[in-house]
Amino acid sequence: KTIYILNGPNLNLLGKRQPEIYGYETLEDVEKLCRAACAEGFDVKLMQSNHEGQLIDWIHEAREAACGIVMNPGAFTHTSIAILDALNAFEGPVMEVHISQVHKRESFRHHSYVSMRADGVIAGLGLEGYAAGTRRVCQLA
Numbered sequence: 001k002t003i004y005i006l007n008g009p010n011l012n013l014l015g016k017r018q019p020e021i022y023g024y025e026t027l028e029d030v031e032k033l034c035r036a037a038c039a040e041g042f043d044v045k046l047m048q049s050n051h052e053g054q055l056i057d058w059i060h061e062a063r064e065a066a067c068g069i070v071m072n073p074g075a076f077t078h079t080s081i082a083i084l085d086a087l088n089a090f091e092g093p094v095m096e097v098h099i100s101q102v103h104k105r106e107s108f109r110h111h112s113y114v115s116m117r118a119d120g121v122i123a124g125l126g127l128e129g130y131a132a133g134t135r136r137v138c139q140l141a
C-alpha cells in the first residue's frame with residue numbers, strides 16, 4: 001500500500017531556504033523519515049511541485065494509487081480552494097503537515113483551507129511532523 005507524501009511550492013529548496021525556519025535537512029531526508037515510519041506493508045512515494053495544477057493531478061491520481069496522503073501544501077495551504085476540492089474527492093486519510101509552527105507566524109498563515117478536509121494537522125514539529133503524519137495514515141488506512 002502506497003502513501004503519497006505531497007509537497008507544495010518552494011519545498012524543493014528545503015535545506016537551503018530560510019534554514020532558521022525550516023532547518024538544514026532536505027526532502028530526501030523527509031522521504032527516509034517517512035519510509036522508516038511506515039508500518040509493515042506500506043511504502044511511501046514523495047513528490048514535490050511548485051505548480052498548483054500538478055499537485056491537484058497527483059491528488060486525483062491518489063484516488064486509485066494511494067491509500068492515504070501526507071501533504072505539506074506550502075503557501076497553497078492558505079489560498080487554494082482547488083486543492084481542498086481535490087482532497088475532498090479523495091477517500092483515504094489525509095494528514096496536513098507544516099514544518100514550522102504556522103500559528104506563531106504571520107496572521108495570513110493562520111488560516112488553512114486544507115484543514116477543512118485533513119484528518120489531522122501537525123505544525124511546528126519540524127520534519128518529525130511528516131513521520132507522525134505517515135504513522136497516523138498507517139493507523140487509519
Ligand code: DQA
Pocket residue numbers: 009010072073074075076077097098099100101102109
Ligand atoms: C509551511 C508553512 C507555510 O505557511 C509556508 O508558506 C510554507 C511552508 C511549513 O511547512 O511550515 O511554504 O507549509
